[in-house]
Amino acid sequence: MELNNIQRVYLVGIGGIGMSGLARYFAHLGYIVCGYDKTPTDLTDALRNEGIQVVFDDSSELIPKSFRDNDEGTLIIYTPAIPKDSDILNFFQRKGFNLYKRSQVLGLISKSKFTIAVAGTHGKTTTSCMVAHILKDSGTDCSAFLGGIASNYQTNVLFGNNDIVVVEADEYDRSFLTLYPDTAIITSMDADHLDIYGDHSQLTESFQLFAGQIKSGGTLIHYKGLPLNGGVNYSIDGDADAMALNIRVENGDFYFDFKNSQTSIANIKLGIAGLHNIANAVAAIEATLRLGVDVELIKAALTSFKGVKRRFEYIVKNDRHIYIDDYAHHPEELRAAISSIKKLYPYKKLTAIFQPHLYTRTRDFADGFAEVLDIVDELIMLDIYPARELPIEGVDSVMILDKMKLTNKQLCGKQEAIALIKFEKPELLLSVGAGDIDTLVQPLKSILENV
CATH class of the missing domain: 3.40.1190.10 (Mur-like, catalytic domain)
Known part of the structure; x- marks a missing residue:
């Protein structure tokens, strides 16, 4: 693939953080860019506002006409997170397009x-x-x-x-x-x-x-x-x-x-x-x-340096409440976030809301998660966010809770967690995880800013 020959770029899974970066890169160069993703997000909204066409129905009928013929001017990029039975992905495969992963395209861009x-x-x-x-x-x-x-x-x-x-x-x-x-x-x-x-x-x-x-x-x-x-x-x-x-x-x-x-x-x-x-x-x-x-x-x-969204990000910081949101989804990442908060605010009670990410990661690191989460003062545990995975028998959030020594812990749904924070109004709050726990950020921010 010679990038100099490219005129059009289609991204299957355009809403991912890495894929959306490539979409913006090629749009900046003046190429026609469009793509598919499963659900609308703030990121896909931003792409559409920047003039990039995004569809959310996995139908090959929605692929623009200029992308339907296999020629050297068209680049198809996909993410491995896309299901193998995706209609759009299979259309490009049937047509004989060469499909490239994000990493392969990054390799081509950075080569020289x-x-x-x-x-x-x-x-x-x-x-x-x-x-x-x-x-x-x-x-x-x-x-x-x-x-x-x-x-x-x-x-x-x-x-x-x-x-x-x-x-x-x-x-x-x-x-x-x-x-x-x-x-x-x-x-x-x-x-x-x-x-x-x-x-x-x-x-x-x-x-x-x-x-x-x-x-x-x-x-x-x-x-x-x-x-x-x-x-x-x-x-x-x-x-x-x-x-x-x-x-x-x-x-x-x-x-x-x-x-x-x-x-x-x-x-x-x-x-x-x-x-x-x-x-x-x-x-x-x-x-x-x-x-x-x-x-x-x-x-x-x-x-x-102001940091990265969802990496130890201060959402609320005032005299009454501190609320930090973090993307951590591995025991060592959790340890880094929690120990840093404890160093900054050693005399405040720390309430954490944690959403495990993936059944396999929960299964493989349940002991590590339990050990690290025992450091907090109160834990609100959400159900596992499955992402690309199907459930595994016997693997759930209770698997971690049962291994913990902390007594002030409970399993909640997301709406229950919001209600609990509204009732308790904790002075030091951490929400952490790589799934859709970020949808709680604005409701929790609103609660703590208006107390």
Whole structure:
């Protein structure tokens, strides 16, 4: 596939965070872009407002006429989350179109550019957004394909005037093996996606293969202790090639110092909260220093960084109530979010609403979820969000609750959870999960802002 020949792009699963970024990229270049997704969302509404046609009925009859003939001017991109019996997907297959995954297209786009790829089972979205923001804010510039909505820019794709591109490298379905970066950041390699990989060793091997695809003369930056050979390691615990030192909280803000073998930066104020985000910042600093970005400009960019939607995002923050929403859906992500909140607000009672994501992840990590959720003071548990999966016998949210020691816990539906928050009016609230728990954010915000 030669992207220079493309005139039209159809995306099957256009509403996904990564797919919508590609849709915006090709629309920005002036191509005809349209696509299908299962349900309307704020993101698909935004795409339609930007002039991109989106349909929600899986019918091949709705495919525009200009897309129905197989020629070299038409690019079809699909997400593996689309069911194999999709009528639209099968239409393109029957017609003999070459279908490309998002990751393959990212590989084609970044092939001739200086590519910074950020991978990891968690931390990759915030880190890639940090790197992109430092490059943008400092005037170095870049293009970027992000796995979340960057709050500084209110979008998941950025357009630059140079050949630097930042991409979030997704390990799901081994997608990141289509990338050959100049700089690769690997934030974490915890067991996840075992429905795809089978076991942790297969996931580890996949990350090692990704690290092996760095271009000759390129740089690997990885969190200290990961089973990777060579490269630059980083840490927030000291004793690393690049590290955060003197971490402290002052007036609700996180501060730290940075140090590597050549550079020291004192008194960095991070625009977002969380110990895990300091680790992400250390990786972003190391990557951008290697591109020659000025120390003071890096420091200023990190202070002005507003984070990513649904990544430790403050929804309400006033004298009476603190409400934070987070996308965490793995035990270690939950641990990072909860421990950061506890560090910020050690004397407040923490109420958490958690929605498990996927039956397989719940089955594989029930013990880990139970251990971490025991740290909160009150837990409101929602039913599992199945996403692409069918139910598994014996696997449900009660599986986690039964393993917990916490007594102040209960299973609720979403409307029950809203009613409970309205009654209790907690002073410190966390909603967390990767399913449709985000539909609770506005109702909960309204309750706590109007108390």
